Amino acid sequence: MATLHLQTGFEQTFEQTIAQFRAMTAESQLGILWLIYDRLGHAIASATPVAKFSQVVHSLIRQLHQLSRHERFQALRDIVVGSPTRFSEAYTGLDTNMKLAFWYCLAHDPGGTPRYPLPLLEADPILQALDSMDLNQQIYFLRRAVESFGL
Structure with a gap:
């Protein structure tokens, strides 16, 4: 007999937020x-x-820093969309914790990793959903987000 699994309200909202993000x-x-x-x-x-x-x-980040700002932006974009480049291939070889660390190091890098302007209308639902999550849920969201890059 098949078991019916009903998602909780949080699980549904979480999955919708992940889908919106992707x-x-x-x-x-x-x-x-x-x-x-x-x-x-x-x-x-x-x-x-x-x-x-x-x-x-750190090796991957050093390789990114050898690129111009425009090329670095393109390389990061390629990682997100999964374009077949040496950077996205190296990224997909990382485990989830390494992927989290990669983005952490880039986000806190004083070396000038480009920032990305956000269309607030597009980002607002996701940011509101994140605001309603506790720290563990936000980290779980981040894990799911970075796992999907490059695939």
Whole structure:
């Protein structure tokens, strides 16, 4: 006999928020990602302490820094949409904690990683949903978001 599984209100809202996020342009996804990392700051670093210091993550970031700002923006966009580039291929090889650490290091990088302007109308529903989540739920959202990049 099949078991009927009903999602809770939070699970439905969460899945809708993930779907909205994934439906956004790569630029908007990057903008929201930066906002989340600004908001959560060190909570992400404590969630992935070993990954933050990974040589693989830092090697990938060093390679990005060898690019011009425009090329770096394009490389990050390629990672989000899954274009077959050396950066997106390297990114997909990372585990989830390494992916979180990669974006954390970029978001807190004084080396001038480009910021992405957000169309507020497009971002508002996602930001409102994130505001209603507790810290663990926000980190889970972030994990789900970065896992999907590059696929």
